[in-house]
Amino acid sequence: MAPDIIGAFMIGLAGAGHCIGMCGGIASLLNLGQQQASPIRNTLLYNLGRLTSYALFGALIGGAVSSLAELSGLNQSLAWLRLMAAFFMILVALYISKIWNALLFVEKAGQSIWRWIKPITSRLLPIQHPLQAFPYGFVWGWLPCGLVYSALTWSAVSGSYYNGALIMLAFGFGTLPAMLLVGVGARFIAQLQTSLTFRHITALMLIIYGLYTAYDAVKLLHLIN
Template sequence: MSPDFIGAFMIGLVGAGHCMGMCGGIASLLSMGAPNNKPSSSIPLFYNFGRLSSYALIGAIVGGAISGLSELSGLTQSLAWLRFVAAIFMILVALYIAKWWQGLLVVEKAGQYIWKFISPAGKHLLPLKHPTHAFPFGFIWGWLPCGLVYSALTWSAVSGSALNGGLIMLAFGLGTLPSMLAVGYGASHFQKLQKSLIFRNISALILISYGMYTAAGAMRMLGFI
């Protein structure tokens, strides 16, 4: 398995406490919007399946577009530079997860403009008439501006193909899945674990180590070391 897939999965897994904060309210909306006000146990599954599908799609688009442009221009070295940027972004995400630096909030705000045009489509799906309607709702909400998503997308950008780009974002989504299912099913103990100071700090150190390793590899590709 490619280290990039593992890295993307780790970003999702250790950063999912942030996802719970952003999407916990959405889980409540789904419960209130359930058919006959009786929440179905399948609603969180359909919602997250839709969310992961949107991640995979945007990852495939970004990965395919960047690799295509790189081949057309002949600037394959640009992928090494992008890989270096992706490594730096991972380190910044680690600082954000540990709450040592909150600069990613600025990046999230940059996506709010586009989100204003997308979010109404999701709201029109409420109340849910059937549990399966949570799938398109999750697909739309997968485009919610999020620094963690943007970080994972930088890895899709340097993946070299649309397939790898989609798989990297899918790996990221799978990493977030335990937390998001915990929100949907009310697993408070798991949520408390991911919000704990020790968990956040250990997770941040793991991501920083991987980011530094990747940055060093990119610098070797560029001939700097």
């Protein structure tokens, strides 16, 4: 379980540039509507809402999949899902290293759902009180994102709602450095993301872990069969 949590954290941390591109502009809207803006408090509450949203997703998916597998006795399905999770991990690595942007196609799959959710965010703006930042972050946690989808595949094979929530929380904590430093340290993060050394080392670590997970899943399938 610990390696899965570390892997989810790495996905969030390595995708810092992607997070700034997807959510940086959104986070910058937090303080526009207040006469006496509280940027630190607003940012913290926004990210707390976002992480709560991720944890809820992870708990729901982890709990649902583990319950179905237990009721049906289809342990083989979990092995196949773990193989898919390994595949997504490798896709993330290829995306981070800018070899293949397949995650962008995955994000498009969630656009239809997002069209129904996006109008809710308009009702939460402008933010007149810091407490509005929490639901604002919670709703934006549903933003179609290939990195989120990748982490969710790990939640699906986590074995319980508790483990599923932990994996998504780990992913969320990995994204925090980028999101907390938007407008303050964004330039440093952007420079880090343009570093070939950083991207390639991170991608290599994710690929190694993805291949190890795939091997583990194939071995499990062989034992089941």
